[in-house]
Amino acid sequence: MPLVNGFDLIDIIKEEHVVAGAFNTTNLETTIGILQAVEKSRIPAFIQIAPTNIPVSGYGFIADMVNRYAAEMDTPVALHLDHGKSFDSVRQAARAGFTSVMTDNAKYDYEENVQHTYEAVQFAKGYGIPVEAELGAIAGKEDDIVTEGNSKTDPKQVLDFVERTGVNMLAVAVGNVHGLNLDPNIDFPLLKQIQDICPVPLVLHGASGIPDEQISQMVDNGVIKINVASDLRQAFIQSAGKDYEADPERFDIVNVSLNAEKAVEEVVYHKIQVMNRNSPTPVR
Known part of the structure; x- marks a missing residue:
């Protein structure tokens, strides 16, 4: 089927009471590996790319790649911009045909975060696509960008932030970290507190380093989207290195690329299984 609008994918996820993996791609092989696993799982998903990875493929090329493959799939997939740290990245992604975007303004103070997020939401309305934003700062390394501090999401700011920005999904900092080399420890009481307050679905970043037993609990804690990036890149590079x-x-x-593609597929499928272990229709 054609790429699904992010709003529609959110509705499907809620209706099926599953968690959608949000898997970062960079090139054709990674894209195919991700989408093969998604189709095998039959669980709706986001495929996404961050601006730091765009130099390899470009917004238009990645949109064409994903859209072409998704057209032959039966499982709903949305194309998402991950960590859009500038308004221009949000604009380019929307114009290229992305069906969901993230505006990441966590580096700013609260009021600036609100203002920049509001501007992105207003722009995205013209394209009819949802916007994800981040409240709190998630530590670790995302591509070449390092965040030193880990400022957890303040529940007292959640409702005000969502109401003033109009954001459609909220990425939270609850002990999760970007990358593989830190020690994540999810603060489930905080996550539950945010779930009870927040009027929009929650997003968890940095799932590559989070233990499986914690990931599998997200389906009952208001999380509908879980980001996975580092595990996929590591699988790709390690496969090529072994060859x-x-x-x-x-x-x-060709065979080196196919082996890397398969390595990515295996990681993605495992992650989807873990995310939905406690859902009504777990992945077999």
Whole structure:
């Protein structure tokens, strides 16, 4: 089916009471590996890309790749902009055909975050697509961007932030971290407190490093979207590295690429299984 509008995907996720994985891509092989796993799982998902990865493919090319593959799928998929740290990145993604966007203004103080997020939401209304924003600062390394501090989401700000910005999904900082080398520990009492207050669905970033037993609890804590990036990139690079180590003289890039694609698919499928272990229709 064609790419699904993010609003429609949110409705499907809620109706089925599942968690959608949001898997970061960079190139064709990663894209196909992700979408093969999504189709196998039959669980709706977001495929996404951050502006830091755009130089490899461009907004238009990534939209064409995802849309072409999704057209042959039966499982709903939305194309999402991850960590749009500038208004221009949000604008370019929307114009390229992305069906959902994130505006990431967590580096600003609260009032500036509200203002920049509001501007992105108003712009996205012209394209009829939802906007995700971040409240609190998630520590760790996302691509080449390092956030030193981890400022958890303040529940007292949640309702005001959502009402003033009009944002449609809220990414929260509840002990989650970007990357693989830190020690995440989800603060479930805080997450529950935010769930009870927040009028929009919650998003969890940094799932690559979170233990499976914590990930599987998100479906009952208001989280509808969980981001996974580092695990996929590591699987891709390790697969290519193993092929090189096995034969430094090889030049069959097709098989190297197919092996990397398969490695990504396996990680994505496992993550979808874990996310929906406690859902009414767990992935088999």
